[in-house]
Amino acid sequence: MSSAPLQPGLPVATLRAVSKTFGEVRALHGLDLDVPAGLVGVLGPNGAGKSTLFRLLLGLEVADAGEVQVLGLAMPDAALEVRARLGYMPEDDSLFPGLTGIDQVLHAAQLCGLQRIDAVPRAHQALDLCGLSDARYRPALTYSLGMRQRLRLAMAVVHGPRLLLLDEPTAGLDPDGRAHMLELVKEIAAAGTSVLLSTHVLADVEAVCDEVVLLSRGQLGFVGPMQRFRAGTGGSSYRIRVVGDAPALCEALRRNGLGAELDGGDLIVQMQPQATQLFWQIAADGGYGIARFAPAEEDMSQAFVRHLRLDDPLRRGRTSQPGGAS
Amino acid sequence: MTAVPPPRAFFRPGGFSLHEGESVAEGQRLLSLCRVFARDLLRGVSARLGAASFLLPALGIAVYVIVRSRVAAFAVPPKDQTVFLLDNLTLLFSLNAGWLMLVHAGRVAPLIARDAWFGALLLYFSRPVARTHYLLGRVVSTALVGALLLLLPELLLLAAHLLAFGPQPGGTPLEGWMAVWLWSGAVLGLTLACLIAGAVLAIVSLACGVLVRNPASAPLLFGGCILGSLAVSWVLQAAWGRDSVARSLDLHHALQGLLTLGLAPLSPAPVPAFAAMDAATGVGLWLALALAGWLVLQRFIAHPPLGRGRS
Numbered sequence: 001m002s003s004a005p006l007q008p009g010l011p012v013a014t015l016r017a018v019s020k021t022f023g024e025v026r027a028l029h030g031l032d033l034d035v036p037a038g039l040v041g042v043l044g045p046n047g048a049g050k051s052t053l054f055r056l057l058l059g060l061e062v063a064d065a066g067e068v069q070v071l072g073l074a075m076p077d078a079a080l081e082v083r084a085r086l087g088y089m090p091e092d093d094s095l096f097p098g099l100t101g102i103d104q105v106l107h108a109a110q111l112c113g114l115q116r117i118d119a120v121p122r123a124h125q126a127l128d129l130c131g132l133s134d135a136r137y138r139p140a141l142t143y144s145l146g147m148r149q150r151l152r153l154a155m156a157v158v159h160g161p162r163l164l165l166l167d168e169p170t171a172g173l174d175p176d177g178r179a180h181m182l183e184l185v186k187e188i189a190a191a192g193t194s195v196l197l198s199t200h201v202l203a204d205v206e207a208v209c210d211e212v213v214l215l216s217r218g219q220l221g222f223v224g225p226m227q228r229f230r231a232g233t234g235g236s237s238y239r240i241r242v243v244g245d246a247p248a249l250c251e252a253l254r255r256n257g258l259g260a261e262l263d264g265g266d267l268i269v270q271m272q273p274q275a276t277q278l279f280w281q282i283a284a285d286g287g288y289g290i291a292r293f294a295p296a297e298e299d300m301s302q303a304f305v306r307h308l309r310l311d312d313p314l315r316r317g318r319t320s321q322p323g324g325a326s
Numbered sequence: 327m328t329a330v331p332p333p334r335a336f337f338r339p340g341g342f343s344l345h346e347g348e349s350v351a352e353g354q355r356l357l358s359l360c361r362v363f364a365r366d367l368l369r370g371v372s373a374r375l376g377a378a379s380f381l382l383p384a385l386g387i388a389v390y391v392i393v394r395s396r397v398a399a400f401a402v403p404p405k406d407q408t409v410f411l412l413d414n415l416t417l418l419f420s421l422n423a424g425w426l427m428l429v430h431a432g433r434v435a436p437l438i439a440r441d442a443w444f445g446a447l448l449l450y451f452s453r454p455v456a457r458t459h460y461l462l463g464r465v466v467s468t469a470l471v472g473a474l475l476l477l478l479p480e481l482l483l484l485a486a487h488l489l490a491f492g493p494q495p496g497g498t499p500l501e502g503w504m505a506v507w508l509w510s511g512a513v514l515g516l517t518l519a520c521l522i523a524g525a526v527l528a529i530v531s532l533a534c535g536v537l538v539r540n541p542a543s544a545p546l547l548f549g550g551c552i553l554g555s556l557a558v559s560w561v562l563q564a565a566w567g568r569d570s571v572a573r574s575l576d577l578h579h580a581l582q583g584l585l586t587l588g589l590a591p592l593s594p595a596p597v598p599a600f601a602a603m604d605a606a607t608g609v610g611l612w613l614a615l616a617l618a619g620w621l622v623l624q625r626f627i628a629h630p631p632l633g634r635g636r637s
Contacts (some may be wrong), residue, residue: 058452060632080454088452094445097541098369110362111453113355155449 012037012163012194013057018066020052020218027052029218031066035196036223039189041205042198043304044215050198051091053215054165057196058088071162084113087161087193089152091168095140101127102136105154112159119158126154130184146177153181157188164188164195170204182208202300214307222307230303238276239296240267243289252282268296359455359463360470367433367471376429377475383421384479387414388486395490402491411487412589415516418483419585422476423523424578429475430531431549434468436541438532438626443541448632457627465528465623473517473524480516484509512592519588522609523581526616533619536626552577569600571607577615580608 011034020028028049044050055061056068059079068075070082096104105126109119127136130150135143140151149169156164166185170178178201186208189195197209205212205226212229214221222229242249242265250267253260256278259270271279283290368374391414394400402410441447450460493509534551535544555577562572574580583605 060448060451080456083452084454086452090445090448090452092445092448094448096446096449097440097444098366103369107362108449108453110358111450111455113358113454 010037011035012071012196014067014069015053015056016067018056018063018068020049020056020061020063027218028056028063031215031218031220033213033220033223035213036211037194038210039185039195039208040197040211040213041209041226042196042213042215043200043202043205044221046200047217048215048221049218050215051167052218054088054167054196054198057165058083058086084159085162087156087159087164089156089164089166089169091171091198093145093148094152095148097141099140100137101132101140101143101151104140104151105158108155109158114159122158122160123154126158127151129157129187130154131180145172146174149173149177149181150184153184157193161193164193166195166197166199168199169197170199170201178204202304206300214304216307229307230300236270236272237296238269238271239263239292239294240269240290241265241292242267243291245288249283249286249288252286253279256282258282266292355454356459356462356466359459360467363463363467364471367467373433376433377471380422380425380475381479381482383418384482387418388483390414391483391486391490407491408592411484411491412592414483414487415480415589416582416585418479419476419519420578420582422479423581426472426475426523426527427552427578427581428549430468430472430527431545431552434472434528435531435535435544435548437468437535438464438623439535439539439544440541442539442631445632447630451630451632457630461623461627464532465525468528468532469521469525471524472527473520476523477517477520480520481513484512484516508592512589515588515590515592516585517588519584523584523612526612527581529616529619529623530612533622536622539631555580571603574604574607574611577612580611583608584612 013033013035015031015033015035018028018031018033019026031049031053042050042053052061056063056075057070059076059082062076070078071085073082075082096107099107102123105123106119109123109126110116114122124136127133130153132147132150132154135147140148143151149172153166153169156166169185170181173181182204185195185197189208196213197205199205209226211224212226213223214229246262246265246267250260250262253267253269258275258279261268269279368377391410394402394410441450447460451457488509530551531544531548534548535541538544538547555575559572559574559576559579562575563570566572574583586601586605587609
């Protein structure tokens with residue numbers, strides 16, 4: 001089971017023309033995706049295919065068409081081998097019934113093939129890592145929701161996986177619990193484990209992820225670094241720091257037909273790249289100093305909506321296609 | 327002096343690290359899974375007390391056997407000693423089989439249903455556990471634990487008989503290989519009977535849980551089958567007579583057919599025709615139930631519910 005940590009830059013999973021249908025519902029449709037190594041946020045609206053993607057990566061479902069490779073191994077043929085190197089924290093409140101916290105983690109470690117002599121110390125250390133030291137001998141069903149989430153994380157990482165799949169790890173957590181969970185995720189990723197974090201909480205992805213995968217209607221909406229995800233629409237929006245009277249410049253830009261608004265001390269100006277000449281002309285004529293001129297980053301929700309809109313044929317006014325479900 | 331290997335620190339203090347230790351080989355996974363499941367069955371004080379309680383009837387009967395061998399007033403005539411042994415073994419099996427059925431209803435029948443209910447099936451199958459391995463692990467661990475719970479008291483009683491009456495049942499002088507052959511045959515027969523009883527009980531009780539998919543209802547279904555078979559058997563016995571096939575329809579009685587067949591080597595005379603038919607019918611009934619149960623389990627495991635609750 002022990003293998004070298006993943007090579008940076010190489011994808012941890014590769015999907016080629018993958019389709020999966022459940023009855024009438026098309027969950028994934030011709031999905032081509034190289035899942036990058038590192039801390040990757042998997043985003044998408046309900047029914048986008050996130051859970052189906054995870055199940056394909058785990059070998060719990062078999063693709064109707066296409067090829068799936070995880071950690072360089074073909075699925076579902078190598079499913080057992082892959083799962084030994086993979087950690088999974090399900091969205092459901094799943095636990096082994098009737099066991100204490102330590103027994104849950106120990107059981108999970110042994111199921112992953114660890115010998116008992118290895119599993120015992122790792123189970124205790126995993127609970128320490130997740131802040132459950134004091135509750136380890138309590139029945140897990142008496143844990144609070146936040147403790148159960150952390151317990152499931154301990155169960156997912158106890159065998160030291162190379163790839164960790166987290167399905168809504170912060171769902172139902174209070175702000176402190178969420179911050180703690182995200183800290184743990186960052187620490188695990190820093191040790192060399194690639195993490196796929198599926199969530200609807202955009203702030204979580206923004207806080208910890210380096211890369212983003214966006215699924216929409218069973219197809220790939222976006223894959224790439226966080227900065228690119230949040231970058232504006234092809235440079236049409238710019239954040240500009242003015243030395244001098246920013247409101248006056250804002251007014252001048254509006255008079256010349258450029259969309260401009262104040263955002264704190266900065267100006268957000270909407271213009272096509274070829275129109276920047278006009279901006280510089282107006283700034284020079286007014287004698288304004290420009291300290292910063294950069295493409296404006298959207299916040300996560302704006303970027304999320306924009307990418308979905310780009311991907312959604314209905315919103316682009318084209319013929320609708322059958323939707324998917326996860 | 328034995329060199330003590332240095333402890334391996336898998337986690338940095340307060341931190342996370344990848345596991346570089348040895349893993350259980352692929353072929354040993356099923357064995358390891360069976361061990362884990364067997365430990366799960368015997369987890370907790372009540373489970374261990376329940377397991378220990380299977381020895382109580384054996385101890386009671388053993389005391390009775392020793393008293394009858396030591397006190398002249400209660401002595402068993404040499405010609406009746408084998409029948410006395412067989413009767414005691416059968417009585418013990420009957421008591422423990424009934425108790426084991428109750429234990430299966432309460433503790434085994436809900437096992438897979440409980441895993442499905444609490445979403446644990448997803449936890450198993452998202453780890454390197456094949457679905458067939460999970461099923462085999464559950465059945466084999468339950469069957470072995472059940473078989474041991476039946477067999478150990480029987481062996482204890484057999485040892486008490488050996489101690490009390492010596493290795494010559496029936497008063498016939500048996501020496502050397504003849505005695506060894508007889509007693510090893512008895513042990514083998516007992517072992518086979520207990521193994522088969524453990525296996526069929528495990529399969530049928532687990533299948534009952536899978537059918538209802540609810541850990542609370544599973545004991546009711548399995549217990550209902552046992553009690554229902556008893557009721558049907560009684561009604562039919564009233565109509566057809568006690569020495570009819572109706573008797574074998576009682577699942578508790580039917581299970582004893584295994585012991586009748588298993589102890590044939592020890593029997594001083596051929597098993598009477600009715601007893602043989604009764605035993606064969608009982609065994610056949612249980613085997614048919616086990617086959618049906620196995621098909622139910624196979625069907626369930628091909629498409630298991632992978633979420634929490636009854637999906």
